[in-house]
Amino acid sequence: MTVKSALKMMKPYRTRMMIIMSLAVVITGISAVTPFVNRNMIDQGLLQGDIHTVMALVLLLALLQIGGRFVEYLQRRQEIDISNDLGKRLKTEAFEHGLKLKPQYFKEQGFYKRISDALYDINKIMNIANNSFLTIFVVICKCVGAMIGLIILDWRLSILVAAIMPIKIWINIVIRKRAEKLSKQLMDDNKQYNSWLSNILSGITDIKLWNLGKKITAEYEGHVQTINESSKRLSLLTEKNTLFSDNIEFVLMNAIYILGAFLIMGEQITFGGLMAFITFAAYVFSPVNIIMELRIILKQITPSVDGLKRFNELGEENYAATLPLADKISTIEFRNVSISFGGVEILKNLSLKINRGEKVAIVGDNGSGKTSIINLLLRLYEPTEGEILMDGVPVTEYNIEDYRRKFSVVSQDIHLFQGTVKDNITFGKNADIAFNEDHRLKFCTETIENWDKHYETQVGSEGTKLSGGERQKVALLRALYHKSEVLVLDEPTSNYDKESDDEFNRYIQGNTDYDFYFIVTHRKGILPYMDKVLELENKSCVPVSTQ
Numbered sequence: 001m002t003v004k005s006a007l008k009m010m011k012p013y014r015t016r017m018m019i020i021m022s023l024a025v026v027i028t029g030i031s032a033v034t035p036f037v038n039r040n041m042i043d044q045g046l047l048q049g050d051i052h053t054v055m056a057l058v059l060l061l062a063l064l065q066i067g068g069r070f071v072e073y074l075q076r077r078q079e080i081d082i083s084n085d086l087g088k089r090l091k092t093e094a095f096e097h098g099l100k101l102k103p104q105y106f107k108e109q110g111f112y113k114r115i116s117d118a119l120y121d122i123n124k125i126m127n128i129a130n131n132s133f134l135t136i137f138v139v140i141c142k143c144v145g146a147m148i149g150l151i152i153l154d155w156r157l158s159i160l161v162a163a164i165m166p167i168k169i170w171i172n173i174v175i176r177k178r179a180e181k182l183s184k185q186l187m188d189d190n191k192q193y194n195s196w197l198s199n200i201l202s203g204i205t206d207i208k209l210w211n212l213g214k215k216i217t218a219e220y221e222g223h224v225q226t227i228n229e230s231s232k233r234l235s236l237l238t239e240k241n242t243l244f245s246d247n248i249e250f251v252l253m254n255a256i257y258i259l260g261a262f263l264i265m266g267e268q269i270t271f272g273g274l275m276a277f278i279t280f281a282a283y284v285f286s287p288v289n290i291i292m293e294l295r296i297i298l299k300q301i302t303p304s305v306d307g308l309k310r311f312n313e314l315g316e317e318n319y320a321a322t323l324p325l326a327d328k329i330s331t332i333e334f335r336n337v338s339i340s341f342g343g344v345e346i347l348k349n350l351s352l353k354i355n356r357g358e359k360v361a362i363v364g365d366n367g368s369g370k371t372s373i374i375n376l377l378l379r380l381y382e383p384t385e386g387e388i389l390m391d392g393v394p395v396t397e398y399n400i401e402d403y404r405r406k407f408s409v410v411s412q413d414i415h416l417f418q419g420t421v422k423d424n425i426t427f428g429k430n431a432d433i434a435f436n437e438d439h440r441l442k443f444c445t446e447t448i449e450n451w452d453k454h455y456e457t458q459v460g461s462e463g464t465k466l467s468g469g470e471r472q473k474v475a476l477l478r479a480l481y482h483k484s485e486v487l488v489l490d491e492p493t494s495n496y497d498k499e500s501d502d503e504f505n506r507y508i509q510g511n512t513d514y515d516f517y518f519i520v521t522h523r524k525g526i527l528p529y530m531d532k533v534l535e536l537e538n539k540s541c542v543p544v545s546t547q
């Protein structure tokens with residue numbers, strides 16, 4: 001993360017940052033003053049047997065301590081607010097960016113994996129904020145304050161304290177390098193686990209049917225074990241850092257005692273001065289330790305910062321275009337369109353032109369590329385070569401949301417969201433469902449009206465409470481409810497019973513609600529009602545008779 005991008009990220013929090021820094025100045029003052037009060041309390045109070053001075057200075061020390069803690073609390077509050085808000089912002093932005101990504105990025109890794117990887121990276125980065133990254137200002141101020149106090153108390157002992165710093169920094173550099181490597185390993189382990197889990201979650205039924213439970217559990221255990229080992233190595237590294245730092249401090253303290261003893265004997269420092277020095281040397285060390293640990297944490301998040309950067313750089317679909325689409329589309333054209341997957345060509349040089357009012361069926365063998373044509377039309381796939389035009393303009397020049405608004409779609413793989421049938425049809429619009437009056441749709445609406453709760457029936461997770469045919473009927477009603485110009489149906493009746501299929505064909509036959517109809521089908525009954533039937537053969541389309 002560059003300093004520039006970090007500063008840009010913190011821009012909305014300028015006021016809060018100012019508050020944090022002002023509070024830091026107060027803490028610096030308290031840190032600088034406290035050692036002197038402590039020394040005077042010992043020299044002029046304790047050693048002189050002056051109880052009044054002791055009482056007064058102890059009270060002053062208590063006030064400084066309580067005041068300092070309260071200021072730190074106020075500061076921490078600001079920090080938590082910033083961290084929460086920043087976390088929410090980053091996650092929401094990543095989620096929104098994820099939704100806008102070009103569909104090609106979900107081919108190899110599904111949406112869940114892409115998003116969960118990005119959210120994992122954000123959580124890692126936010127770790128920094130939660131580990132009081134902002135407090136670094138305060139910590140530095142505190143350290144500087146205490147250092148000034150120590151120098152005034154005794155410059156010779158202060159040199160001893162300062163001499164230890166390069167050793168601590170050197171250890172830290174070594175540990176940081178290792179931390180970066182281990183963090184990358186932990187991140188890769190977590191991402192692999194996420195990928196595995198997203199694949200498993202969607203296959204629970206098959207896991208049961210094929211008795212894969214034991215195998216999957218063993219795989220799960222393996223993933224958890226790998227992650228545990230990586231995080232253990234990382235945690236132990238932090239512990240090693242603490243171990244070395246503590247021992248160095250221990251040696252230093254003893255050196256201060258010895259040098260301090262000589263200084264007291266030479267009457268160059270008072271007893272109270274030495275005690276105050278030793279107590280407040282810790283004021284210097286604990287901030288230095290925090291800063292060093294933060295440097296390690298910074299290294300730990302480097303792979304996540306890089307990962308998030310790569311995610312943010314993935315291209316989005318065209319949401320920016322302002323080129324208006326005609327209210328009524330006249331033509332849709334595929335011009336020399338080819339598409340390949342992993343070097344395997346599925347469609348080659350496909351050209352076709354559909355005019356307004358035409359009903360088009362696409363037929364062909366399994367895997368011949370019918371759904372690919374639909375996905376190209378819906379801009380879920382991009383042609384490897386050639387282009388698709390709407391009213392003579394390449395579709396890529398239109399704003400993606402405006403473009404998709406032109407389509408009412410029933411996909412081959414229907415997804416229903418958890419909720420009621422009505423939720424799934426209207427997407428939360430509180431309007432009445434008026435299909436009931438359309439008699440041509442009775443084959444769909446009657447199915448739903450026969451249920452106890454009609455449109456209020458719960459569909460279950462991914463629509464599992466409904467049968468395959470019922471799901472297709474709900475999906476058809478959804479497409480019709482959000483009526484637009486182009487009706488796209490990809491094997492919409494593959495699970496229908498014979499009667500419903502016939503009714504559906506009759507519905508399409510008499511229907512003029514849409515300007516364009518694209519129907520992918522293996523069922524021949526609908527073909528006589530189509531204006532054009534295109535058969536996919538040898539990676540291209542050939543018109544066939546509609547009879």
Ligand SMILES: Nc1ncnc2c1ncn2[C@@H]1O[C@H](COP(=O)(O)OP(=O)(O)OP(=O)(O)O)[C@@H](O)[C@H]1O
Nearest residue numbers: 107341342346364365366367368369370371372373
């Ligand atoms: N996202 C993808 N990544 C890789 N290969 C793909 C992808 N989408 C489609 N294919 C491949 O392209 C070919 C055509 O697939 P498509 O779904 O278009 O066929 P289809 O004619 O609709 O088949 P079906 O009648 O079985 O539904 C298949 O061999 C499929 O494996």
